[in-house]
Amino acid sequence: MSEELNAKGYEIPPEMRNMVAVTTLDKLYNWGRRYSAWPMMFGLACCAIEMIATAASRFDLSRFGMEIMRPSPRQADVMLVSGTVTKKMVPQIVRLYNQMPEPKYVIAMGACASGGGPFKEGYNVVSGIDKFLPVDVYIPGCPPTPQALLYGLMKLQEMMEKQSIKTVRWYQKEDLPAIPVPILGPDLIDPRDFPEFQVKLAQAADQAQVEE
Amino acid sequence: MADTTLIAENDILARFPEGVSQDERKGYQGYIVAADRLVEFATALRDEFGYDYLSSVTGVDYLPEGKMEVVYHAYKSTGGGALVFKVQVPREDAVVPSLVGVYKGADFQEREAWDLLGIRFEGHPNLKRILMWEGFAGHPLRKDWKEAYFEEEKKPFDSRWPGGDVYRAEDKNPFGKNVVYPEKFDPEKWTPVGEEGFYGGLRGFDAGDGDEDLKTEQVVVNLGPQHPSTHGVFRMVVSLEGETVVRLEPVMGYLHRNHEKIGERNTYLMNIPFTDRLDYLASMSNNWGYVQAVEKLLGDKAKVPERAEYLRVIMAEFTRIVNHVFAIGTLLNDLGAFFTPMLYALEERELILDIFEAVAGSRMMCNYFRFGGVARDLPPGVYEKMRDLVFERLPRKIDELDRYLTENEIVRARCEGVGVLTPEEAIAYSAAGPVLRASGVPYDVRRADPYGIYDRFDFDVAVRYHGDVYDRYLVRLDEIRQSIRILQQALDDLPEGEIISGKPKYSIRVPAGEAYGRVEGPKGELGFYIVSDGSANPWRYHVRAPSFINLTALGKMCEGDKVADAIIILGSIDIVLGETDR
Numbered sequence: 001m002s003e004e005l006n007a008k009g010y011e012i013p014p015e016m017r018n019m020v021a022v023t024t025l026d027k028l029y030n031w032g033r034r035y036s037a038w039p040m041m042f043g044l045a046c047c048a049i050e051m052i053a054t055a056a057s058r059f060d061l062s063r064f065g066m067e068i069m070r071p072s073p074r075q076a077d078v079m080l081v082s083g084t085v086t087k088k089m090v091p092q093i094v095r096l097y098n099q100m101p102e103p104k105y106v107i108a109m110g111a112c113a114s115g116g117g118p119f120k121e122g123y124n125v126v127s128g129i130d131k132f133l134p135v136d137v138y139i140p141g142c143p144p145t146p147q148a149l150l151y152g153l154m155k156l157q158e159m160m161e162k163q164s165i166k167t168v169r170w171y172q173k174e175d176l177p178a179i180p181v182p183i184l185g186p187d188l189i190d191p192r193d194f195p196e197f198q199v200k201l202a203q204a205a206d207q208a209q210v211e212e
Numbered sequence: 213m214a215d216t217t218l219i220a221e222n223d224i225l226a227r228f229p230e231g232v233s234q235d236e237r238k239g240y241q242g243y244i245v246a247a248d249r250l251v252e253f254a255t256a257l258r259d260e261f262g263y264d265y266l267s268s269v270t271g272v273d274y275l276p277e278g279k280m281e282v283v284y285h286a287y288k289s290t291g292g293g294a295l296v297f298k299v300q301v302p303r304e305d306a307v308v309p310s311l312v313g314v315y316k317g318a319d320f321q322e323r324e325a326w327d328l329l330g331i332r333f334e335g336h337p338n339l340k341r342i343l344m345w346e347g348f349a350g351h352p353l354r355k356d357w358k359e360a361y362f363e364e365e366k367k368p369f370d371s372r373w374p375g376g377d378v379y380r381a382e383d384k385n386p387f388g389k390n391v392v393y394p395e396k397f398d399p400e401k402w403t404p405v406g407e408e409g410f411y412g413g414l415r416g417f418d419a420g421d422g423d424e425d426l427k428t429e430q431v432v433v434n435l436g437p438q439h440p441s442t443h444g445v446f447r448m449v450v451s452l453e454g455e456t457v458v459r460l461e462p463v464m465g466y467l468h469r470n471h472e473k474i475g476e477r478n479t480y481l482m483n484i485p486f487t488d489r490l491d492y493l494a495s496m497s498n499n500w501g502y503v504q505a506v507e508k509l510l511g512d513k514a515k516v517p518e519r520a521e522y523l524r525v526i527m528a529e530f531t532r533i534v535n536h537v538f539a540i541g542t543l544l545n546d547l548g549a550f551f552t553p554m555l556y557a558l559e560e561r562e563l564i565l566d567i568f569e570a571v572a573g574s575r576m577m578c579n580y581f582r583f584g585g586v587a588r589d590l591p592p593g594v595y596e597k598m599r600d601l602v603f604e605r606l607p608r609k610i611d612e613l614d615r616y617l618t619e620n621e622i623v624r625a626r627c628e629g630v631g632v633l634t635p636e637e638a639i640a641y642s643a644a645g646p647v648l649r650a651s652g653v654p655y656d657v658r659r660a661d662p663y664g665i666y667d668r669f670d671f672d673v674a675v676r677y678h679g680d681v682y683d684r685y686l687v688r689l690d691e692i693r694q695s696i697r698i699l700q701q702a703l704d705d706l707p708e709g710e711i712i713s714g715k716p717k718y719s720i721r722v723p724a725g726e727a728y729g730r731v732e733g734p735k736g737e738l739g740f741y742i743v744s745d746g747s748a749n750p751w752r753y754h755v756r757a758p759s760f761i762n763l764t765a766l767g768k769m770c771e772g773d774k775v776a777d778a779i780i781i782l783g784s785i786d787i788v789l790g791e792t793d794r
């Protein structure tokens with residue numbers, strides 16, 4: 001363990017290796033997080049079945065310290081968006097994301113979660129979860145094979161490794177605002193679009209005047 | 213159930229000299245019933261003619277003629293072909309009497325037709341939207357309703373082919389998202405409909421008899437759509453007295469992916485991979501249902517070669533095994549045996565998926581069937597692998613599963629006598645598949661209305677008689693064994709030869725008309741209703757999804773049971789949300 005943790009340039013006497021490591025706080029912190037990223041137990045569609053297959057014995061997620069899937073967002077570190085995000089479901093997904101404690105990560109698993117996938121043109125389909133949540137890793141495929149999912153998770157681990165407590169967005173002075181929950185109106189309404197609605201209404205009014 | 217004094221079918225016109233006529237359009241079949249005679253007609257069908265099982269209800273928007281048509285497919289629970297009847301009403305004022313009073317199974321399907329097509333069913337006890345949310349603008353399956361990313365009526369879109377101009381649909385939408393609002397819509401001047409009304413409607417009436425102190429209060433509990441035991445994004449709202457379920461209402465649509473709207477823009481061939489994603493645990497049987505419907509329209513042009521027929525049976529039965537072991541695994545999950553039985557189930561599943569991957573190129577989304585055959589022949593080595601599985605490993609492993617679970621005390625204590633559905637109820641609610649057969653109705657489409665080459669195989673229809681969760685589990689186990697039997701015969705007899713008739717084509721033209729293809733999917737009768745107008749795209753494409761219709765009886769099954777049992781009752785129905793919500 002210390003081999004991996006040890007910062008370069010510090011010579012540890014052979015008899016103390018495996019017991020002592022000289023390292024940075026970032027490294028220690030990332031090392032701990034990297035091997036205990038608990039995914040949220042949260043299946044949306046077909047991709048979720050491949051996620052279950054990945055958790056089972058043949059592919060075995062526990063090799064990455066990720067076998068503990070938590071049904072509660074409060075105990076989860078990674079949100080695996082595994083399937084088609086529909087307009088009817090997206091308010092709940094955003095709410096779940098807001099309930100997860102930081103540090104938190106989002107993986108878009110499959111074509112649907114990444115960009116709408118085969119059902120993109122559907123009237124009830126959101127064109128990718130990144131329209132609402134910040135996504136860290138995209139995994140292509142329909143569905144991604146378990147191997148692809150594992151590769152994506154390893155990429156996430158690599159990403160965690162490079163982060164620093166000083167710069168990550170959740171340890172800054174200002175509070176991180178929650179993501180506004182979309183509203184189900186005549187169609188899906190993103191509260192962040194409210195200003196744009198006013199612009200559009202003004203434009204329409206102008207046009208009506210010109211026509212008169 | 214059927215009795216012996218039934219009137220023969222060809223007497224229908226004699227029995228109803230008025231208000232009922234033969235559907236004379238070319239390529240169509242069945243009867244057209246006047247809206248005001250519908251309830252009477254359906255009652256007679258059920259009681260006098262023996263058509264006691266209403267399989268499918270759906271609507272078709274005949275925009276050019278300005279008509280809205282509701283199509284019903286009824287069967288006898290003793291077997292045989294369909295009786296189709298239709299009601300035609302003007303599009304602008306589409307009101308049809310509800311058949312919920314005659315066939316309870318029409319409940320959700322009528323709600324769906326209201327939601328998506330805007331057909332009002334008069335007399336329906338609870339006519340709300342079911343797949344979309346209350347307050348959504350418009351009825352999306354109407355032919356003149358256009359989605360936000362609308363480009364053209366039919367695929368392939370000219371811009372893509374042969375135009376070759378590829379762009380992101382977002383870039384052309386004013387909000388950069390898949391949304392469209394009514395003109396002059398101002399969200400700040402608008403109040404959401406909210407869920408209060410919904411919960412309020414469920415909160416039951418006080419049971420106390422006037423004495424304030426003795427009143428019991430019912431509690432409304434919401435499970436889902438994010439809940440570890442709802443098998444995906446499904447939601448149940450239960451109103452409870454103590455721990456006992458007084459009423460339960462399923463809420464779905466959280467995975468409504470607009471399968472039918474997309475399917476009506478697609479060409480016929482493009483739809484096959486979409487059917488994979490309906491019941492994503494059983495892609496091969498979905499393929500079969502769809503190609504069967506189209507083959508019915510194509511007629512002799514799509515004669516399936518012998519070898520392909522066998523390959524179809526082999527793949528469909530493997531799919532059934534995959535599905536049932538998975539269903540058993542998840543049922544045990546719901547019982548609290550978290551993930552260990554699932555690991556056993558998934559082990560077998562992986563081995564079968566390896567075969568699918570070798571044959572079709574994909575583990576889950578096989579896209580293997582074609583009109584008039586199958587896509588690929590078996591690669592070398594796969595036949596031996598299949599033999600090994602079917603003759604050696606699977607029978608042993610299923611016995612093992614049986615040994616571990618069936619006599620387990622906790623399994624029995626929790627499952628026996630829970631979620632009971634009587635045979636009469638099961639038929640009335642149009643339940644299908646293992647749910648129907650566990651209630652003592654030996655109805656299996658493979659036997660009742662054989663398709664493909666199922667009439668050649670020797671197998672039993674699994675049936676049990678208590679109609680509870682335990683029997684549904686047992687029926688699945690029995691069915692796996694029967695599937696293994698069929699597989700053994702099919703593998704022994706598998707002939708050499710062609711696997712598809714004619715040359716594979718990208719775009720086929722299908723003669724005008726309607727067709728209803730149905731197969732016995734692992735979850736029950738899976739039907740595809742297709743209306744062709746003679747062009748390269750279906751005019752109407754509807755899926756009769758067993759997961760969806762089996763849920764109609766969920767509320768009934770849960771009434772009076774404990775709330776913890778509602779979870780396993782749901783588990784025993786075995787739903788897949790991709791198919792429920794489509």
Ligand code: SF4
Pocket residue numbers: 045046047048082083084109110111112113117118141142143144489
């Ligand atoms: S990417 Fe494909 S497999 Fe995954 S949810 Fe979407 S349609 Fe299903």
